Amino acid sequence: MDQIEWGDYWIRQIANSKIMNPIGFYIYLIKENIHPPEPFETSRKKALFEKAKQARERQIEKQTVLELAYDDYRAKALESYISRQYSDQEYKALVEKKRQEMLHQHHQMKYWKPDVLTRFLKGAMRSDLEEKLPLQSFESFCRHHTAKGII
Numbered sequence: 001m002d003q004i005e006w007g008d009y010w011i012r013q014i015a016n017s018k019i020m021n022p023i024g025f026y027i028y029l030i031k032e033n034i035h036p037p038e039p040f041e042t043s044r045k046k047a048l049f050e051k052a053k054q055a056r057e058r059q060i061e062k063q064t065v066l067e068l069a070y071d072d073y074r075a076k077a078l079e080s081y082i083s084r085q086y087s088d089q090e091y092k093a094l095v096e097k098k099r100q101e102m103l104h105q106h107h108q109m110k111y112w113k114p115d116v117l118t119r120f121l122k123g124a125m126r127s128d129l130e131e132k133l134p135l136q137s138f139e140s141f142c143r144h145h146t147a148k149g150i151i
């Protein structure tokens with residue numbers, strides 16, 4: 001089919017058909033096993049490229065879903081840990097401890113807006129707490145969810 005499509009292309013390109021015997025031209029291409037040059041894109045190649053593109057898109061979508069699910073898993077595990085381990089007062093004390101630590105290390109932070117600084121400190125403190133959790137690795141999480149058909 002690639003050879004016939006290439007033949008069609010040349011018959012259309014040669015205006016007023018200088019190819020006097022198009023059928024003979026097709027037979028010649030096939031008999032001599034003349035293939036289109038690499039840059040020539042046949043419908044078969046287009047279909048293969050489209051199939052590969054769709055497969056890549058499905059893989060990217062699956063990867064994205066797994067990454068989002070893993071982020072959700074980590075966030076829920078951290079929330080659960082914090083609610084079990086710390087009262088509101090203890091949590092606020094942790095944030096304040098982190099504030100003192102960070103301001104000591106990075107003096108310019110004292111000029112930040114209070115709400116920005118507080119959000120930053122909570123994020124930093126949560127990162128510290130997350131390191132203490134026995135979380136699954138992303139690879140293990142993916143294997144488990146893929147094997148169970150969850151994702």
